[in-house]
Amino acid sequence: LAECNKDILITGRRMNQAAQRVSLDVWEDGKRTLNPMAGWTWSDIIAYADANGVPVNEGHNFAYRAQAPIEATKRHLPNLPWEKVPLGKPFWQCTEKELKGDPAAPITYVFKSFGDIHTTVPVEPHESERAGRFVRQAKTECGIHTR
Numbered sequence: 001l002a003e004c005n006k007d008i009l010i011t012g013r014r015m016n017q018a019a020q021r022v023s024l025d026v027w028e029d030g031k032r033t034l035n036p037m038a039g040w041t042w043s044d045i046i047a048y049a050d051a052n053g054v055p056v057n058e059g060h061n062f063a064y065r066a067q068a069p070i071e072a073t074k075r076h077l078p079n080l081p082w083e084k085v086p087l088g089k090p091f092w093q094c095t096e097k098e099l100k101g102d103p104a105a106p107i108t109y110v111f112k113s114f115g116d117i118h119t120t121v122p123v124e125p126h127e128s129e130r131a132g133r134f135v136r137q138a139k140t141e142c143g144i145h146t147r
Contacts, residue, residue, distance in 0.1 A: 001032065009033045014040050017130050042112075042129060046092045057114055060090040064122050065105030072132065075109070075121035082109070091125060099125065 001009060013035045015024045024038045037045070049056055066082040074080070085101065087094050091110040099108050109122035112129030123132040 007032065011035050012037055014038055014045075016041050017128070046090070049090075050093070056090055057111075059111045059114060060092075061087050062110070063087055063091060063094075063099050063101075064109040065101055066107040066109070067105065069107050070109075072121055072123075075132075082107075 001007065009032065011033060013024060015022055015038050024035055026035055026038045027033075028035070040048075048054065063085045064080075064082040065085055066080075068081070070080055070082065083105075087098060091099060097104070099110070108125065110125050111120070111122045111132070112125075112127070113132055114120055121132045123129070
């Protein structure tokens with residue numbers, strides 16, 4: 001914070017995102033960090049975004065349809081056997097038929113969380129948004145949250 005000339009850090013971290021965050025406080029005094037959405041759920045987030053017209057990452061507007069499961073540790077590789085399909089809206093606003101297509105793809109992945117390209121992969125819609133983060137690394141947080 002000091003090198004950015006800032007007094008506090010405001011995050012979007014939530015208690016239900018990971019076991020390490022279950023006891024996340026709204027205010028972390030020692031870290032001078034504010035977590036205003038600590039008690040929110042994924043459902044709260046998307047309901048608020050939809051009700052208030054909050055712009056979301058355009059990456060949420062795509063589905064990745066595959067004929068067979070692709071191991072999470074390989075979903076970052078180029079030329080994967082899936083079809084990237086524009087949905088025209090965030091995936092959570094889609095019906096299952098819109099997500100899977102017609103005929104229905106056996107497996108559909110979506111981006112529920114975004115980090116850098118090296119640490120984030122799409123997940124199945126029913127999975128936690130954190131399931132696609134740090135899949136090839138022995139960590140659960142980026143550096144900004146471990147200071």
